[in-house]
Amino acid sequence: VSPQYSYVNSSPFHELFSLKPALSISGSPCQQRHTLHASEFRNLTPQDTLSVFEFQREAEKFTKGSRECLLMHAEVLSILGLCSVLFMGWFKEGQLLAFIIRSGWDKEKLQKVKMPLSVHVHVLAVHRHCRQQGRAFVLLWRYLQYLRCLPGVRRALLICEAFLVPFYEKAGFKENAPSDISVGSFCFREMEYTLRRLSYTCRNSSC
Ligand SMILES: CC(=O)SCCNC(=O)CCNC(=O)[C@H](O)C(C)(C)COP(=O)(O)OP(=O)(O)OC[C@H]1O[C@@H](n2cnc3c(N)ncnc32)[C@H](O)[C@@H]1OP(=O)(O)O
Numbered sequence: 568v569s570p571q572y573s574y575v576n577s578s579p580f581h582e583l584f585s586l587k588p589a590l591s592i593s594g595s596p597c598q599q600r601h602t603l604h605a606s607e608f609r610n611l612t613p614q615d616t617l618s619v620f621e622f623q624r625e626a627e628k629f630t631k632g633s634r635e636c637l638l639m640h641a642e643v644l645s646i647l648g649l650c651s652v653l654f655m656g657w658f659k660e661g662q663l664l665a666f667i668i669r670s671g672w673d674k675e676k677l678q679k680v681k682m683p684l685s686v687h688v689h690v691l692a693v694h695r696h697c698r699q700q701g702r703a704f705v706l707l708w709r710y711l712q713y714l715r716c717l718p719g720v721r722r723a724l725l726i727c728e729a730f731l732v733p734f735y736e737k738a739g740f741k742e743n744a745p746s747d748i749s750v751g752s753f754c755f756r757e758m759e760y761t762l763r764r765l766s767y768t769c770r771n772s773s774c
Pocket residue numbers: 626627628688689690691692693694697698699700701702703704705725726727728730731733734
């Protein structure tokens with residue numbers, strides 16, 4: 568499996584999840600250069616640090632009191648530099664629309680364990696101007712398909728607030744016992760997704 572994952576409307580699933588017409592995100596200049604892909608799913612890299620940092624800062628989850636969850640600019644830069652293979656962004660004409668980043672990123676762990684058994688999704692976020700259009704669902708689905716192909720990864724785990732449980736259940740996650748993690752007054756549910764191997768990825772492999 569190539570560590571770089573670039574997905575430019577060419578997947579066999581594209582017809583299932585074709586994109587809606589181009590959006591103009593107000594407040595941020597839309598890049599229109601011909602060299603930019605109309606729509607692209609790819610791993611996030613350190614060059615995306617500023618976009619990710621600004622993006623998560625505006626997400627209401629972080630501005631309504633739960634600032635402990637906010638990753639600092641240096642942390643974002645550091646985690647994107649360490650293991651970009653587990654972070655995915657959805658770009659439209661070069662503009663970041665949505666991203667997923669995983670947690671458990673401390674340097675020691677990443678150096679010891681090249682590919683973890685469980686991937687902990689830390690943040691799934693969609694730009695506030697693009698919500699309620701099914702984008703989080705599409706990105707999550709693509710991310711789970713992608714994880715399936717990574718050797719050794721067996722499940723995806725995340726914690727979320729109760730109101731998002733139905734959303735993650737719709738995406739195939741099952742609720743575990745309530746999480747003992749709390750941030751200020753926020754309590755969380757733990758959700759788990761078991762990654763079943765696709766038959767063609769198992770052929771000629773030990774998984
Ligand atoms: C592991 C984690 O990251 S948990 C934290 C999730 N991220 C955040 O809170 C960051 C800020 N919020 C966001 O970025 C977005 O609102 C997201 C990621 C939660 C949802 O993105 P969207 O693209 O709008 O979601 P999408 O359109 O695919 O699905 C919408 C579904 O999400 C759920 N949902 C999204 N926001 C809410 C909300 N505020 N209240 C209740 N349900 C919600 C609903 O189930 C909805 O389903 P419906 O269309 O049947 O009503």
